[in-house]
Amino acid sequence: MTMMIEAEGLSKTFRIARRRPGLLGSMRSIVDPEVRTVAAVQDLMLQVQQGEMIGLVGPNGAGKSTTIKMLTGILMPSAGRLRVAGLLPVRQRRELASRIGVVFGQRTQLWWDLPLRDSLQLLRHLYRVPEQRHQQNLNHLRKMLDLDEFIDTPVRQLSLGQRMRGDLVAALLHEPELLYLDEPTIGLDVVAKARIREFLLSLNAERGTTVLITTHDMDDIETLCPRMLIIDHGRKLYDGTVDTIRERFGGQRTLVAVLEAGETAVLSMLPRDESGLPILSELPSGVSVQKLDGPRLELRFGRATMPAHELVAWLGARHRLHDVTFKEPEIEDVIRRIYEENLLLTDNSIAV
Numbered sequence: 130m131t132m133m134i135e136a137e138g139l140s141k142t143f144r145i146a147r148r149r150p151g152l153l154g155s156m157r158s159i160v161d162p163e164v165r166t167v168a169a170v171q172d173l174m175l176q177v178q179q180g181e182m183i184g185l186v187g188p189n190g191a192g193k194s195t196t197i198k199m200l201t202g203i204l205m206p207s208a209g210r211l212r213v214a215g216l217l218p219v220r221q222r223r224e225l226a227s228r229i230g231v232v233f234g235q236r237t238q239l240w241w242d243l244p245l246r247d248s249l250q251l252l253r254h255l256y257r258v259p260e261q262r263h264q265q266n267l268n269h270l271r272k273m274l275d276l277d278e279f280i281d282t283p284v285r286q287l288s289l290g291q292r293m294r295g296d297l298v299a300a301l302l303h304e305p306e307l308l309y310l311d312e313p314t315i316g317l318d319v320v321a322k323a324r325i326r327e328f329l330l331s332l333n334a335e336r337g338t339t340v341l342i343t344t345h346d347m348d349d350i351e352t353l354c355p356r357m358l359i360i361d362h363g364r365k366l367y368d369g370t371v372d373t374i375r376e377r378f379g380g381q382r383t384l385v386a387v388l389e390a391g392e393t394a395v396l397s398m399l400p401r402d403e404s405g406l407p408i409l410s411e412l413p414s415g416v417s418v419q420k421l422d423g424p425r426l427e428l429r430f431g432r433a434t435m436p437a438h439e440l441v442a443w444l445g446a447r448h449r450l451h452d453v454t455f456k457e458p459e460i461e462d463v464i465r466r467i468y469e470e471n472l473l474l475t476d477n478s479i480a481v
């Protein structure tokens with residue numbers, strides 16, 4: 130397997146001059162600047178193989194953009210070793226540019242006043258793609274992303290979703306092996322998001338393109354990325370699968386039982402706790418009543434407390450059940466918990 134990204138001890142520190150308040154303060158800052166350092170990325174170790182789809186998540190200011198900028202060769206690392214597609218990003222930036230594609234959800238690399246078709250043609254010259262190869266790629270991509278209805282429209286008149294499809298084609302016309310996407314679905318509606326995700330999955334399957342995505346949308350990660358990287362304060366907190374995160378830190382699951390019609394009356398006779406919820410006798414420890422809404426009863430229980438089937442059996446022995454489903458914790462909530470409680474840093478068994 131070819132390694133697309135290899136980073137070891139990768140770090141970036143910014144030095145920021147702080148202005149003192151007031152006129153005198155400003156003058157003093159010029160003569161005697163007060164410098165503060167920000168460790169944007171610290172000691173990052175990362176190996177990404179060709180064909181992987183990997184999500185990079187973290188709260189604002191975590192160091193995601195700085196990492197991407199170092200990977201593209203825009204920023205010089207302060208320390209560490211880095212190779213992307215076998216190249217040294219800063220030193221071999223031109224060569225690297227022909228091997229990677231970049232899409233920023235909040236910015237466009239298309240020419241605002243030109244029709245999309247012309248923008249794509251200009252990029253052909255910029256990347257020096259032979260005409261025939263360009264046409265082949267364009268034909269293929271415009272079919273995959275359904276560009277025909279707006280390819281002759283000036284970019285500034287495109288909807289956000291259309292523009293994003295145009296930007297994706299622009300980033301892929303020179304057939305990069307590695308694609309960086311920064312918030313590719315930001316601001317898009319559900320349908321447009323689904324379309325972009327579907328496209329990325331087929332691109333990865335057809336061409337084996339390696340994809341690195343930074344996003345705040347956990348659905349992007351769940352749909353696209355078997356592997357995710359969580360960073361905070363420039364440090365890697367986690368590198369692994371979404372499922373492992375959910376299993377390990379999304380401790381609480383919910384059993385949603387819809388009871389047979391007659392059971393609602395039985396439940397309504399039970400004594401209530403201070404929140405008005407029914408008190409079920411002999412409720413196994415670690416299980417709590419979360420909600421009762423007509424025939425729908427929700428029980429919260431810990432993954433480690435008891436196996437799901439045992440809880441269903443316990444409830445089924447006491448009440449006639451019509452239907453049973455489980456609610457898994459939202460990955461969004463799990464990640465928030467990890468940020469807030471700094472969970473992985475205090476538990477090295479999972480941080481790698």
Ligand SMILES: Nc1ncnc2c1ncn2[C@@H]1O[C@H](COP(=O)(O)OP(=O)(O)OP(=O)(O)O)[C@@H](O)[C@H]1O
Pocket residue numbers: 143144145167168169187188189190191192193194195196
């Ligand atoms: N050019 C710069 N000069 C000084 N500090 C910087 C610079 N770029 C980033 N930083 C600082 O580095 C840290 C990491 O920023 P970065 O933009 O990489 O975070 P991010 O994870 O991409 O955040 P967001 O989700 O908000 O885009 C922040 O504290 C930021 O203020």
